[in-house]
Amino acid sequence: MKSVFGLLVSMMLICLLPFKVSANLVIEITQGAEGALPVAVVPFKWTGPAAELPLHDVGKIISDDLERSGRFSPLTEDKMLSRPSSNDTVDFRDWRVIGIENLVVGLVQPNSTGGYLINFKLYDVYRGEQITGFSVPTTARSLRTTAHQIADTIYETLTGEKGAFATRIAYVTSIKKGGQKTIALKIADADGYNPETIVESKEPIMSPAWSPDGQKLAYVSFEKRQPAIYIQEVYTGRRVKITSFKGINGAPAWSPDGRNLAMTLSKDGNPDIYVMNLNTKKLRKLSKHWGIDTEPAWSPDGKYIVFTSDRSGLPQVYRVPVSGGSPERLTYEGESNARASYSPDGKSLVMVTRINGNYRIAAQELANRQFRVLTNGKLDESPSFAPNGSMIIYSTTTRGNTELSAVSFDGRVRQRLALQSGDVREPVWSPRLQ
Amino acid sequence: MKFKAMHWVLILTAVLFFSGCESMMKSGDSSADGATVSEGDGSASTSGASRYGDWSGNPLDNPNSPLYTKVIYFDFDTSDIRSEFYEVLRAHSEYLVANPQVSLTIEGHCDERGTREYNIGLGERRAMTIKRFFEAEGVEGSRINTISYGEERPADDGHGEASWSMNRRGELLY
Numbered sequence: 001m002k003s004v005f006g007l008l009v010s011m012m013l014i015c016l017l018p019f020k021v022s023a024n025l026v027i028e029i030t031q032g033a034e035g036a037l038p039v040a041v042v043p044f045k046w047t048g049p050a051a052e053l054p055l056h057d058v059g060k061i062i063s064d065d066l067e068r069s070g071r072f073s074p075l076t077e078d079k080m081l082s083r084p085s086s087n088d089t090v091d092f093r094d095w096r097v098i099g100i101e102n103l104v105v106g107l108v109q110p111n112s113t114g115g116y117l118i119n120f121k122l123y124d125v126y127r128g129e130q131i132t133g134f135s136v137p138t139t140a141r142s143l144r145t146t147a148h149q150i151a152d153t154i155y156e157t158l159t160g161e162k163g164a165f166a167t168r169i170a171y172v173t174s175i176k177k178g179g180q181k182t183i184a185l186k187i188a189d190a191d192g193y194n195p196e197t198i199v200e201s202k203e204p205i206m207s208p209a210w211s212p213d214g215q216k217l218a219y220v221s222f223e224k225r226q227p228a229i230y231i232q233e234v235y236t237g238r239r240v241k242i243t244s245f246k247g248i249n250g251a252p253a254w255s256p257d258g259r260n261l262a263m264t265l266s267k268d269g270n271p272d273i274y275v276m277n278l279n280t281k282k283l284r285k286l287s288k289h290w291g292i293d294t295e296p297a298w299s300p301d302g303k304y305i306v307f308t309s310d311r312s313g314l315p316q317v318y319r320v321p322v323s324g325g326s327p328e329r330l331t332y333e334g335e336s337n338a339r340a341s342y343s344p345d346g347k348s349l350v351m352v353t354r355i356n357g358n359y360r361i362a363a364q365e366l367a368n369r370q371f372r373v374l375t376n377g378k379l380d381e382s383p384s385f386a387p388n389g390s391m392i393i394y395s396t397t398t399r400g401n402t403e404l405s406a407v408s409f410d411g412r413v414r415q416r417l418a419l420q421s422g423d424v425r426e427p428v429w430s431p432r433l434q
Numbered sequence: 435m436k437f438k439a440m441h442w443v444l445i446l447t448a449v450l451f452f453s454g455c456e457s458m459m460k461s462g463d464s465s466a467d468g469a470t471v472s473e474g475d476g477s478a479s480t481s482g483a484s485r486y487g488d489w490s491g492n493p494l495d496n497p498n499s500p501l502y503t504k505v506i507y508f509d510f511d512t513s514d515i516r517s518e519f520y521e522v523l524r525a526h527s528e529y530l531v532a533n534p535q536v537s538l539t540i541e542g543h544c545d546e547r548g549t550r551e552y553n554i555g556l557g558e559r560r561a562m563t564i565k566r567f568f569e570a571e572g573v574e575g576s577r578i579n580t581i582s583y584g585e586e587r588p589a590d591d592g593h594g595e596a597s598w599s600m601n602r603r604g605e606l607l608y
Contacts, residue, residue: 204586292555
């Protein structure tokens with residue numbers, strides 16, 4: 001049945017379309033944290049002509065970002081007693097009386113080149129003092145990104161931790177039309193906006209992984225009816241095939257310095273972990289066992305790799321030094337544990353655990369093995385940390401659809417990211433983008 | 435597989451269409467005298483069926499042969515072949531031994547439970563188990579290609595045991 005014609009058709013169906021725009025992901029906060037900081041972001045004043053009002057509302061983007069983090073509870077516009085901009089004198093009594101501790105005001109001015117100058121100020125309401133404030137030039141195209149960067153600054157100023165709003169997520173979608181599925185690898189802003197397709201195929205695409213500089217994605221594609229690992233430049237669409245050995249070519253994972261790619265290959269008969277030097281393309285076998293060894297992930301210091309193995313029966317998480325050595329089993333909770341990855345600070349692992357037949361996201365501290373289950377779904381998969389470690393994005397299968405959810409590392413805040421149709425899965429949070 | 439299913443649908447549709455025509459003709463002409471054997475009042479007609487084993491087409495397409503079955507199913511998180519499929523796999527082994535020019539691809543598939551890359555490993559293990567069964571029956575391994583799709587290509591898109599049991603499978607593609 002595998003005719004040359006079929007092969008040609010499947011090859012034609014694979015398009016490399018950088019930046020094909022599709023439906024936005026819709027984010028809904030399903031569980032907020034108690035004790036979130038009250039903050040007010042006054043709508044930013046537009047000083048240009050009304051007809052040229054920018055497409056995106058900077059103040060709203062900042063307010064939504066802060067709310068999504070679960071650390072803040074922004075005041076709704078209708079409760080504001082005054083609406084100063086960053087050019088106005090603020091009457092702090094208007095904010096103290098309704099219990100607002102921090103206030104963000106701003107201004108968007110048109111500049112001569114068709115772009116904007118954004119000015120914002122962050123105030124401590126009780127002290128009546130400005131804490132921070134900047135003027136940031138931007139373009140119409142970068143307006144949302146600039147708004148996310150301002151939200152990052154505000155978040156860092158108020159919490160002492162770096163923000164992760166000016167980041168992106170990559171994910172895989174599967175949309176069925178006329179009995180046939182189209183699988184796509186997409187990237188979107190972390191708030192779900194600007195989704196763009198970077199690869200599309202009728203055959204499976206899986207396991208996307210960002211390079212540490214956020215410029216490339218490694219992934220697995222079955223487009224030639226045989227799995228192969230590709231590395232694609234996100235912003236040009238150019239790509240190279242890295243491996244297409246006989247058997248499994250899967251689970252690519254970048255080393256923190258971007259020079260090596262860990263992966264799963266079964267060319268020697270069964271799945272083992274390998275490390276490839278991306279310059280020399282030389283392969284080194286890191287695990288040798290008849291069991292299934294897969295899903296490698298690097299420690300942030302680049303010294304260890306954790307991976308899934310069923311060498312003891314059911315899948316569990318093991319750790320091996322990158323320099324070689326014997327793997328050490330790390331997980332003993334639940335029925336099985338798989339697909340672990342490190343938190344950005346290297347202190348914890350997040351993974352998929354099976355409890356009473358349900359698959360859930362769990363975190364385990366490396367120092368004391370303290371184990372916490374963070375989600376309550378039936379089939380939660382593919383956890384990925386935000387680059388600041390505050391949130392974990394994952395996929396969840398409910399009501400017959402697979403969609404994305406995010407949970408804060410402390411498990412208190414949850415949100416749902418839904419696509420209008422089809423399945424959305426395998427989310428991976430980008431590193432911080434320059 | 436899809437092509438073959440379509441083929442059968444076409445043949446069936448054609449059969450139904452032509453039998454419909456015939457009955458229409460008959461209703462218009464009650465004295466029609468066809469090749470069918472008529473007895474008594476002529477309200478019943480009989481004809482001989484194909485003898486079992488009379489199949490003259492490709493033996494893989496004979497619905498009465500165990501070779502017709504090209505999908506076998508697995509239990510959760512195992513690659514052990516269920517005894518109910520021994521007969522099917524033995525028939526395929528015999529066919530492959532008797533037809534040394536034939537090669538095949540074995541696809542391994544899983545249900546959606548468990549992590550995706552682990553399931554790629556499990557699907558490969560299922561495909562390899564079937565390959566080893568054939569090898570043990572005398573088929574050269576070089577004629578058998580294997581590929582694992584893990585949980586990426588479910589036969590049934592549902593999310594319960596009824597769907598999962600259809601998705602934990604090995605497919606023989608000639």
